[in-house]
Amino acid sequence: MLQLFMKEEMVENKDYELNDIVEMRKPHPCVSKSKQFEIIRLGADIKIKCLGCGNVIMLSREDFNKKAKKIIKKQ
Numbered sequence: 001m002l003q004l005f006m007k008e009e010m011v012e013n014k015d016y017e018l019n020d021i022v023e024m025r026k027p028h029p030c031v032s033k034s035k036q037f038e039i040i041r042l043g044a045d046i047k048i049k050c051l052g053c054g055n056v057i058m059l060s061r062e063d064f065n066k067k068a069k070k071i072i073k074k075q
């Protein structure tokens, strides 16, 4: 029971910050088919900007955690 709880906690707790680049599991359905987005707002909801077309998408944190594949840190 406790172990299950800890696993869920880890999924929620991805290490990302404002202005990080995130690679999503699915490409944006735009001309560029970019999978890379920049995090432009972190709150109860998360806003990400497609690096291909510049469109902004809003996701709940839960959705974001499900759809994000990896985080690429800006140096």
Ligand SMILES: [Zn+2]
Pocket: 028, 029, 030, 031, 032, 033, 034, 050, 051, 052, 053, 054, 055
């Ligand atoms: Zn796009």
